[in-house]
Amino acid sequence: MTEIYSHSRLSTFENCRKKFEFRYVLGLPEDSEGVEAFVGKRVHEVLERLYEFVGRQQLPKLEQVISRYNANFDAQYDPERIRIVKSGLDKDFYRALGVRCLSNFYRRHYPFDADETLGLEQRVSFNLDESGEYVMQGIVDRIVRARDGAIEIQDYKTGSWIPTQSKLDQDRQLALYQIGVAAEYGAGEPIRLVWHYLAKDKICSSTRNPEELEVLKQDVIGLIDEIRATREFPAKKNALCNWCGYKGYCPAFGGQIPASHDATATATTATTTAATTAATTAATTAKTRPPTPASELG
Numbered sequence: 666m667t668e669i670y671s672h673s674r675l676s677t678f679e680n681c682r683k684k685f686e687f688r689y690v691l692g693l694p695e696d697s698e699g700v701e702a703f704v705g706k707r708v709h710e711v712l713e714r715l716y717e718f719v720g721r722q723q724l725p726k727l728e729q730v731i732s733r734y735n736a737n738f739d740a741q742y743d744p745e746r747i748r749i750v751k752s753g754l755d756k757d758f759y760r761a762l763g764v765r766c767l768s769n770f771y772r773r774h775y776p777f778d779a780d781e782t783l784g785l786e787q788r789v790s791f792n793l794d795e796s797g798e799y800v801m802q803g804i805v806d807r808i809v810r811a812r813d814g815a816i817e818i819q820d821y822k823t824g825s826w827i828p829t830q831s832k833l834d835q836d837r838q839l840a841l842y843q844i845g846v847a848a849e850y851g852a853g854e855p856i857r858l859v860w861h862y863l864a865k866d867k868i869c870s871s872t873r874n875p876e877e878l879e880v881l882k883q884d885v886i887g888l889i890d891e892i893r894a895t896r897e898f899p900a901k902k903n904a905l906c907n908w909c910g911y912k913g914y915c916p917a918f919g920g921q922i923p924a925s926h927d928a929t930a931t932a933t934t935a936t937t938t939a940a941t942t943a944a945t946t947a948a949t950t951a952k953t954r955p956p957t958p959a960s961e962l963g
């Protein structure tokens with residue numbers, strides 16, 4: 666049986682094996698969600714919707730975009746589940762953060778005709794090896810044909826921290842997506858990795874050559890081998906524990922897995938079979954989602 670790996674799955678293993686066990690071995694749902702992740706999801710879904718309308722030559726006003734964001738924020742904000750970790754900050758602060766991200770993006774890119782959208786929230790699946798034993802997948806926020814002809818793999822960030830250029834030049838997530846996008850659009854296409862740091866209204870980019878991608882593949886294959894051989898999943902306290910959705914279950918903080926959790930059943934759903942893998946290998950397919958009716962503009 667071959668599991669499909671993602672950047673998130675690899676990172677979770679690297680950061681804390683107990684969290685990896687909760688999520689990917691036991692399939693345990695998180696008991697809470699950090700407010701930063703919540704805002705990020707609301708911003709992503711509104712930007713996806715914005716470009717759906719742009720693709721239909723229906724350009725919403727900024728006020729309509731913000732109105733949609735606020736409506737989604739209110740409809741999905743559950744104070745019992747959303748956790749605000751940083752002291753002195755509240756729901757209104759984080760709501761305003763999303764408004765700032767969207768306003769910055771809208772004003773910088775209006776009227777959204779500088780490039781061509783090739784994919785929105787697009788799933789990319791690809792093999793790291795010839796035999797199909799090491800399979801990765803991910804979701805790209807937006808795939809673009811830029812004016813200079815290059816394909817851009819674009820990623821939206823709502824956090825305020827901006828990595829250095831050397832960090833971005835080593836970023837694993839978008840580089841992995843490049844392998845999948847190249848398989849779909851052709852290995853000879855020039856590809857650029859682009860990050861939109863929305864809160865700071867800053868755009869950063871990087872590129873990878875074939876040799877760097879080959880090294881990356883071998884590194885990730887080695888990491889997947891390590892994951893497959895792992896039988897012990899100790900907790901590793903770290904700076905992100907307060908944002909961990911399993912903290913309430915974590916033995917490092919006196920927690921335990923709820924008795925209601927059926928580990929056997931969920932562990933089965935947490936894995937993906939080789940048959941599924943074969944169906945998705947080296948393919949890039951848009952998520953199936955019904956189009957948003959024009960009457961819901963903004």
Ligand code: SF4
Pocket residue numbers: 681682683684900901902903905906907909910911912915916917918
């Ligand atoms: S709370 Fe920290 S130590 Fe516990 S599972 Fe989460 S990340 Fe790991």
